Amino acid sequence: MFNWLSNMAEKLLGVYRKYLAGITLKAEADRLLNLGIEQYNKSQFRAALQSWQQALTIYREIGDRQGEANSLGNLGNAYDSLGQYQVAIDYHQQSLAIEREIGSRQGEANSLGSLGLAYQSLGQYQVAIDYHQQYLAIAREIGSRQGEANSLGNLGLAYRSLGQYQVAIDYLQQTLAIAREIGYRQGEAISLGNLGNAYDSLGQYQVAIDYLQQYLAIAREIGYRQGEANSLGSLGIAYDSLGQYQVAIDYHQQSLAIAREIGDRQGEAGSLNNLGNTYLQTNQLAEAEENLYASMQIKETLRSELTNYDHKVSIFETQTATYRLLQEVLVAQNKFDTALEISERGRTRAFVELLTKTLFTTNVGAGLAEDLKQEQITSQQNPPLEANVNLSSVQIQQIAESQKATIIEYSIINPDIYIWVILPNGEIAFRRANLEPLQQLNQTLDDLESIILKSRVSIGIEEKDADGQKIQLESEFKRDNQGRYPLLQLLYEILISPIADLLPKHPNAKVIFIPHYNLFLVPFPALQNPADGSYLIENHTILTAPSIQILDLTHQHHQNIRGLNQAALVVGDPILDPKFSADPYKLKPIPAAKEAAQAIAALLETEAITGEKATKAVILDRILGVRIAHISAHGLLDDFGDSGIPGAIILAPNSATDDGAIRAIDILALKLNSEIVVLSACSTGKGKITGDGIIGLSRCFILAGVPSVIVSLWNMGALSAKLLMTEFYQNLERGMDRAAALRYAMLTTKAEEGLDSPADWAAFTLIGETESLSLNTRKIEQQELTMPFSPESTPQEIIDAFFKLLETSNVFSNYLEFMEELKAEPADSAQEIAKKIEAWCKDKLGIEKGINNKLCQMGAGGTESKPDEEVAREFNDRLLENRTRLGSPPPSSSSGTKDKN
Structure with missing residues (x-):
């Protein structure tokens, strides 16, 4: 009995000791948590990280879920301040999950707001706004005035980034009022700073300076070092706008010193960029170059630490100013070849890295699509392969020589467009676009996208503006009675005339265009020479590429897969799921597409898959083992599945849950060895235009392993597509390379009576490899391309x-x-x-x-x-x-x- 009592007493004493130890450990964890907050508010980010990591370890040891969630959220904030956004998002997601599990509404709100700020830093403003709206709703629900102020301020910051300055000011004024009402000094300071930046964006520089000076005063008063650095930098920008350059430089240098002191790499990169810009304004070009290079290197480091490729693309859009300014500085010093290197370095970075991973590493294939759906493509312990993304001018010359082509690279450096021409012998020439025709119309480069879209409207293509309204064409821009298209001639004068003397004289010599941003929408084959009315395709063999390095990578890949497969896949006019026949799509069957597919299939000695047989499952299976894939079906620019990659090919449904849409993300799940894919569908060459190129179907097929893709910039009509594509394949059989085969097919179609409009023959563009493709085709005679008007037509x-x-x-x-x-x-x-x-x-x-x-x-x-x-x-x-x-x-x-x- 005594032994039993003794054992029970010992157990109870053990439990009591653990209880006392737990209390002691919790007190220590709480102390570390608060110490970290104190350190963070003083912008001592690395010290705060250490405190919170120790607190996290203890909270997990004693099973304190709220403490664990708080530590995770604070760690996310610290990593965000240090520019490690991917790590920050991971911590915030963990914190959010725990807060929801334990029912902490305040904690849930804080995590949502922090996630919004992290996505804001990545340039994903709409995602950020969604998080901030959720934060605001919970803050108001639980009566958290500080949370309400923070969420309103975050929304203001996001809308300013989107250029919606008045909306931003409205949110920020609400934030300022609440912060002052509750005595929230840091919130007041940040609100004043963001208001100053918004008014600076509106050109109200003195108003901006007044707000920013108040921001600076409060930041110094409360010891908020990051706020002090931010306010100094913003003041520098405002004084730069006023032409007070030395004052601006002084402010930027102070901001830079603090950013370096506290480890704010994003702030450091921004200060260096701003210094470079001001030195450029004062013609201190060497100093400008030095600072801009340093800014670029930090930004590239921040980007390289991200493991999600969508994040790499979006953050790059926030970094492009440095690449543009550096090109401007180098051109001002006549360092044209080096400027070309920066132009290449400033485009398709994520694309190059991902393509290198998919093409030249093993065991990628289907895993790629799944990785892109998730937040991280690999774990933090196994970072992605870093491609050699910095081509030298010598390497660029070697690529032009290996391609036996004239490469033309454009770079939009508002208010200018730079043009480099790399000749087949490796010689590099630099020119500027001819913007005088724009000025004569009282237009600037800001109007270029509208002009490009109107040029497409002028040939009969329907286009919509940013508000979704159908673009109307002024009468002076319509085709005249001599067959001249004023806007196609205008674009020719801007983009081609300055380099016309450098273009090859022989029409079969290849010209490879590397567009930039909205120039991807230019119908280059249809550009019209004002001197004689000829189209560019009549005198030159044209193809495009997103960048010179992508061009080189697809060429290397083609050498590895050439001849692996021999079969062909031809798809035409799949039946449509009823949802695609209704609003908002209103798609219709295309009987002529079926006929075109059958003609092409006969030529390629295979059988076309059409109608109800052309299901998504069948096509995704059949495409894996073919050399040529030709798909004639409807295409849409929707982002089905919210993958972040727009584009879908509409095939036949296979069940009630399968609508038949092959989404862009589905293509990324494939490992293809096809030598060429032809997407004879409407607008398959369009997508989301970024500094990383066009994100859409063409990009996905290249990433899936296809070195040559032919896509359309609009729906050119099944009748003309049938003629053009049968000619294309027969031209390949005649020994022409892919670019020449497409050129002659365009010219043949253009010569057909009733199909002479550019809308009927200029839609297709070849992207990537252009080497000849040996075929044994069956000789077919072109049938008459007429028929009664379809009864489906209203x-x-x-x-x-x-x-x-x-x-x-x-x-x-x-x-x-x-x-x-x-x-x-x-x-x-x-x-x-x-x-x-x-x-x-x-x-x-x-x-x-x-x-x-x-x-x-x-x-x-x-x-x-x-x-x-x-x-x-x-x-x-x-x-x-x-x-x-x-x-x-x-x-x-x-x-x-x-x-x-």
Whole structure:
């Protein structure tokens, strides 16, 4: 009995000792947690890290979940301040999970806000806004005024980054009011600073300086060193804008010193960038170059520490100013070759790294897509392979020599565009774009995207602006009666005329364009020489690449896979899931695409997969072992699955849960050894335009292992696509390389009556490898490309197709009398006018063919219908407008349109 009592007493004493030890350990953990907060508020980030790591260890040992969550969240904040955003996100996600598990609403709110700030640092502003909105909702729900102030301030900062300055100011004024109300001095200081930066962005520099001086005063008063550095840097920017350069330099140097002292690498890079910019303004070019190089190196280090490629792309968009400024400084010193190196260094960095990983390492394949869906592509202990991303000018010259091509690289350095021409012998020439035509129109480079989109509208392609509104074309930019397209000529003058003397004289010599940002949307084959009206493709063999290094990597890869496969895969007109036939897609079957696929399949000696057989599962399986894949189907720019990569090819559904869409992320799951993939679908060459190139379908196929991809910048119509693509494959069989085969196919299509508009032949672009592709094709005769108008076409679509052809083609030149023959009566409905057009076209094969192709181009979404009472009036108005444009005789008084009241 005594032994039992003795044992129980010993156990109870052990429990009590553990209890006392737990209390002691918790007290120590709490002390370390608070010490870390104190250190962090003084911008002693590394010291704070040590305190919080020790606190985290203890909290985990004693099972204190709230303490663990607090430590994780604070560690995330410290790593964010040190520029290690990937690590910060990982800690915040762990903290958020625990806060939700234990039901801590305050902690959940704080974690959401911290995640928002981390994504903000990565340049992912919409993601950040979503987190901040959640933070704000919880803060208001639980009555946390400080949390409300922080979330409002974070939202203001995000909207300022998006250029929505007044929205930002509204949020920041609310933040400032709450911070002052509750005596939150650091929040007040940050609000004042962010307001100053917003007013600086609006050009109200003195207002900005007043706010920033208040920020600086409070930051110094409370010992907030990071805030002091930020306010000094912002003051430097404001004084730079006022032309007080020495004052600006003094502020930037003070900011730089503090950023280095506290270990704020992002702040250090920003200060160096700002110093470089101010030195450039004062023509101190050597000092500017030194500071900008140092800034670039820090930014590249920050980027290299990220393991998620989407994060690498987005953070680069926040870093581009340094690359642009450095190019400007180098060009000012006539260091043109070095500037080209920086131009290359400042594009497709994540693309190059990922392509190197996928093509030249083993066991990647299907894992790549899964990695991209997750926050990290590899663990922190196993960082991704770092590619050699810094090409020297000598290496660039060697690539041009190996390609036997003239490479043209553009770099938009607002308010200028730099152009480098690397000749096949390795010689490098530097030119500037000719911006005088823009100035004559009272336009600047800020208007370039609008001009490019309008140039596409001028050839009959529907485009929408940033607000989703259909872009309308001014009359002076429409095709004239001599077949001239003013905007295609304008782009030629800007981009081609300055380098025309450097382009090869032989039309079969390759010219490789390396566009930049919105220049990826330029239809280079269709650019029109103002001197003689010729198109660029008539005189040159054209292809594109995202960067010179991507061009080189695809060439290397092609050497490894050449000849591995021989089979061909041809897909045409899959049936559509009902959801794609309804709003907002309104896709239609494309019978001509089926015929085109069958013709191409016969030529390649295989069988086309069409209709209900062309399912996603079948195609993803069949594409793995083919040399050539040709897919003629609808394409969409949607980001299905929120992968961050827009683009999808719409194939046949296989079940109620499978809509048939091959998403961009699905392509990344493949390991392909195809030598070429042709995406004969609408807009497969478009996507999200970034400094890392266009993120979309073409990029995904290249990353999946395809060295050559042919994509379209718009839907060119199944009839013309059939002619062009059958010619393309036959040209390959004749021994032409891929670029030459595409060029001659374009010219053949352009020569076809009714298909002479650039919209009908200039949509396709070849990306990547251009080496010849030996084929044994079956000889086929081109069938007549005409057919009755599809019964699926609405009367309004027939009318719109008629006018699109009229406004973009030469085919009407012998039929000017049609103006009188087709004039509508006031009571005519759309159906009656459409029947009149169809009957009139019966013996005019070129016009019938052209209208049919325009109807095919409308397959992706159709066109808007109009009330019958408006149709006749609008039809006659458009006839009259085109009569004037074509310079035909005016109508007689009896046949003119009626006056409108």
